[in-house]
Amino acid sequence: MPSRRSPSAPPADPSAAHVRSDPVYVVKAQLFRVLGHPLRIRILELLRDGERTVGDLQAELELDSSGTSQHLAALRQQSVLDSRRVGTSVYYRIRDPRISQLLAIAKEILTSALSDSHALLSDLADEARPRPRSR
Amino acid sequence: MPSRRSPSAPPADPSAAHVRSDPVYVVKAQLFRVLGHPLRIRILELLRDGERTVGDLQAELELDSSGTSQHLAALRQQSVLDSRRVGTSVYYRIRDPRISQLLAIAKEILTSALSDSHALLSDLADEARPRPRSR
DNA sequence: AGCCAATCTTATTGAGTATTAAGAATATAA
DNA sequence: TTATATTCTTAATACTCAATAAGATTGGCT
Structure with missing residues (x-):
């Protein structure tokens, strides 16, 4: 029963619920x-x-x-x-078919997010060594 | 606790869990x-x-x-x-930015799904009338 | 420096909802 | 009728969300 809240609850700004629902x-x-x-x-x-x-x-x-x-x-x-x-x-x-497109894009996003964190790991490893950064 | 099932359940193929996890x-x-x-x-x-x-x-x-x-x-x-x-x-x-693309595609999918059902409603309304179909 | 206020984050709780599995019930086709 | 495919039901578990309160960080003030 979504219309009821609690015994004596304040009106609780209804516009917030608008965004949510x-x-x-x-x-x-x-x-x-x-x-x-x-x-x-x-x-x-x-x-x-x-x-x-x-x-x-x-x-x-x-x-x-x-x-x-x-x-x-x-x-x-x-x-x-x-x-x-x-x-x-x-x-x-x-x-x-755009559903498949959705999945393909998600895969791209995750792939590049993972390669980003992989690159970050490499940078951290490099930082531990005295070798100067070339880029 | 995903490892428990019921008092005397069979081993229940563990490979199924592989797909899930x-x-x-x-x-x-x-x-x-x-x-x-x-x-x-x-x-x-x-x-x-x-x-x-x-x-x-x-x-x-x-x-x-x-x-x-x-x-x-x-x-x-x-x-x-x-x-x-x-x-x-x-x-x-x-x-x-591909996240925004994901949202844009979802919008397209929902838009066309809704216009499909709208068209279906029109067809149903037409069917109630004796007028012959032009298409 | 020391203190306060503003901004944001995190932890915790409780209520509601979703997910799961297993079995019963239903529907359809051969 | 029998076999196959799916839905429905039930019950246990797990998760999500919203709300509160407490904690952390920064900037400004005196």
Whole structure:
């Protein structure tokens, strides 16, 4: 019950809640949040090259059907995935190719962040030695 | 305690845990997860046009300094933000411009998803009328 | 220097919510 | 009906968020 707060709480500036619950930001956050799970990232990478059946994904993920289904449902609920049924199998696919783009960019960001920290480590190591810096 | 299951559970294939906890997927998921909060999305949009102080952000978000600081710390911990101190103020900025790109793509995805469902609504409305489909 | 105020960070708590696994229930196709 | 695929339910655990209070750093004042 989001309308109640506590017995005698002050009005508590309602404009702050606006920022927090503004649908625009909530919807964006929900999209990112559903991507924020290792198994769901893995699912999306498996689906990057084309659609797959639930049983197929289940085997690759080494998950039970219940867990697989729940993660797929979470992604489908945010319109990240589409599904179609063929006989007894259900095929899932990425609905919008820009989702894959999102993953690719995340990978780039993390890759360069990691190489930055790697470079920093090297600099620290260099600093320990008496050799002068060339750059 | 992830090592316990139930009184007499079978060993339960340990390789499944590998997929779940593979650092590659965990790190990617953490990046998306930290973006998965409306206030943090809002912070990033405020920072898109340049750096800001904590007090500045705090005022725009209508949040207290502690809450502001905690969200900023979460983003900084995932290397999304950088900070620098000038006197008593701390300025935050987006570390990698590709983060803004991530937000822009998310916006595109959501925009087209919404216009799809809007178009679907129109189609449903048309279907209720006897007028033949022109396309 | 010594002290105070402003700014920001960190730690802690509690309430609410999400995630997980396992099993039951459901639906569909062969 | 049987097998397959998925959803629903339940319960235990874990996490997130917001709010408070305490701590640290800086600048300015006297």
